Amino acid sequence: MAHSKALLVLENFIGGKFVPSSSYIDSYNPSTGDVYCRVPDSGKEEVEAAVKAAKVAFPIWSSKSPLERSQILNKLADLIEHDLEAFAQAESKDQGKTVTFARTVDIPRAVYNFRFFASSILHHTTECTEMAAMGCMHYTSRTPAGVAGLISPWNLPLYLLTWKIAPAIACGNTVVAKPSEMTSVTAWMMCKLLEKAGVPHGVVNVVFGTGARAGEALVCHPDVPLISFTGSTLTAQRIMEKSAPHCKRLSLELGGKNPAIVFDDADLLQCIPTTLRSSFANQGEICLCTSRIFVQRGIYSEFLKRFVAEAKKWKVGNPSDPTVDVGALISKEHLEKVRSYVKKAQAEGARVFCGEGVDSLALPTGNQKGYFMLPTVIAEVKDESCCMQEEIFGPVTCVVAFDTEEEVIERANSVKYGLAATVWSSNVGRVHRVAQRLQAGLVWTNCWLVRDLNLPFGGMKASGIGREGAKDSYEFFTEVKTITIKH
Numbered sequence: 001m002a003h004s005k006a007l008l009v010l011e012n013f014i015g016g017k018f019v020p021s022s023s024y025i026d027s028y029n030p031s032t033g034d035v036y037c038r039v040p041d042s043g044k045e046e047v048e049a050a051v052k053a054a055k056v057a058f059p060i061w062s063s064k065s066p067l068e069r070s071q072i073l074n075k076l077a078d079l080i081e082h083d084l085e086a087f088a089q090a091e092s093k094d095q096g097k098t099v100t101f102a103r104t105v106d107i108p109r110a111v112y113n114f115r116f117f118a119s120s121i122l123h124h125t126t127e128c129t130e131m132a133a134m135g136c137m138h139y140t141s142r143t144p145a146g147v148a149g150l151i152s153p154w155n156l157p158l159y160l161l162t163w164k165i166a167p168a169i170a171c172g173n174t175v176v177a178k179p180s181e182m183t184s185v186t187a188w189m190m191c192k193l194l195e196k197a198g199v200p201h202g203v204v205n206v207v208f209g210t211g212a213r214a215g216e217a218l219v220c221h222p223d224v225p226l227i228s229f230t231g232s233t234l235t236a237q238r239i240m241e242k243s244a245p246h247c248k249r250l251s252l253e254l255g256g257k258n259p260a261i262v263f264d265d266a267d268l269l270q271c272i273p274t275t276l277r278s279s280f281a282n283q284g285e286i287c288l289c290t291s292r293i294f295v296q297r298g299i300y301s302e303f304l305k306r307f308v309a310e311a312k313k314w315k316v317g318n319p320s321d322p323t324v325d326v327g328a329l330i331s332k333e334h335l336e337k338v339r340s341y342v343k344k345a346q347a348e349g350a351r352v353f354c355g356e357g358v359d360s361l362a363l364p365t366g367n368q369k370g371y372f373m374l375p376t377v378i379a380e381v382k383d384e385s386c387c388m389q390e391e392i393f394g395p396v397t398c399v400v401a402f403d404t405e406e407e408v409i410e411r412a413n414s415v416k417y418g419l420a421a422t423v424w425s426s427n428v429g430r431v432h433r434v435a436q437r438l439q440a441g442l443v444w445t446n447c448w449l450v451r452d453l454n455l456p457f458g459g460m461k462a463s464g465i466g467r468e469g470a471k472d473s474y475e476f477f478t479e480v481k482t483i484t485i486k487h
């Protein structure tokens, strides 16, 4: 593989110090296909050192007041925000997403994650009940759980890692984090700011490497009582097996096969641009992306025609170009996997209306070896097809027709996943009815990706176990105790 001139070499961050590694993994720039960075290939030894550092830091950090911790989190948010452009450029180069997306979504949200939990940690209360007849009162107290293991994926690297680090340390835990080996750079950049923000040594430790080595060493470590994981359902199953002997607490945020349901009274002027975004934003590499669009038969042809015409306008290419909408997919292997779904659909007799396999893709000279793909719309596809059942995690969406409300609810629910759904209708009663019956942890009606971080986030069925959010993350990252006082 081609190596670009000056390789960026990352180091683990353990006990407040950058520590070089004895072996490394190549990391690619998805938009050029070149290796540009080397990531430590950590294993048990490095994880052991990081857990040790986190244990040493725990008594001091956990005894700080929520206000003291909150001030430090806010300082860290300010420092990341100050370097927002550098973080956005790095995230784009490492992940393939457009700089515009990283600048307006990933990095601002990473900043907000710290600000949000810096604020929410100040407002939790515990419970108290009285049993007058028994002369007793009961109350609950919450304490940080200890060393939290945090494992994150490659699609929204700093955004999702900070969604875990911020609540974990706000609650008084210390952490060992393992970002995806494919997108480690912004986590490493964040480590450079921790000391300046006032985060004591050992509170945040970051160990880079693969899931099989570093990830599993963290999951199996006896001194890490809880694991917050975001990634694929397959990996989560392995984490559950590996952590079972230790009875660890797990928060699992997993994949999805999210439906959008478009009724014939939907406002298509709102619905079409939003559903294009929900299908193709971040190259379709968001767990919440729509990949099955059910359109009521009366408007099906009209919807499909307009949707395809608009999808064709999405520009694919150099992620630094501000006019580009779709950057590169994360890796060559992933691109091949996503393409293979389109081929399978075609072999099954489905029609590809635009994108992969039917349109040509023109790329700038420097991006010829990048992992690009056009937004792809598949129709006339059966519900049993793998394109309608499996998570593709790329810029591919299927459009199918339905007749009745009852029918579409059943079809939307007939997958193993249950993360998110979108309902488009101007009938308020129908919107409520359908939302109530969809098997999904999040249902957006007449919008997509509007989030209030106070409220629970997570999936049903194979999309996850547990929820994260202000109260949910607080509960996950703390141990509760019920204390009874006889007076």
Ligand code: NAD
Pocket: 151, 152, 153, 154, 155, 156, 160, 178, 179, 180, 181, 209, 210, 211, 212, 214, 215, 216, 219, 230, 231, 232, 233, 234, 235, 236, 238, 239, 253, 254, 255, 256, 286, 287, 391, 393, 419, 459, 463, 464
């Ligand atoms: P992945 O499961 O391959 O990897 C996720 C993380 O787990 C990486 O850091 C990886 O190194 C690590 N890992 C892999 N094997 C491991 C093991 N045996 N033990 C411990 N750690 C291990 O997922 P991915 O390909 O990085 O991310 C894409 C997936 O993540 C998609 O399925 C997507 O839907 C899901 N996702 C879900 C959410 C959500 O909030 N529900 C958000 C983003 C992504």
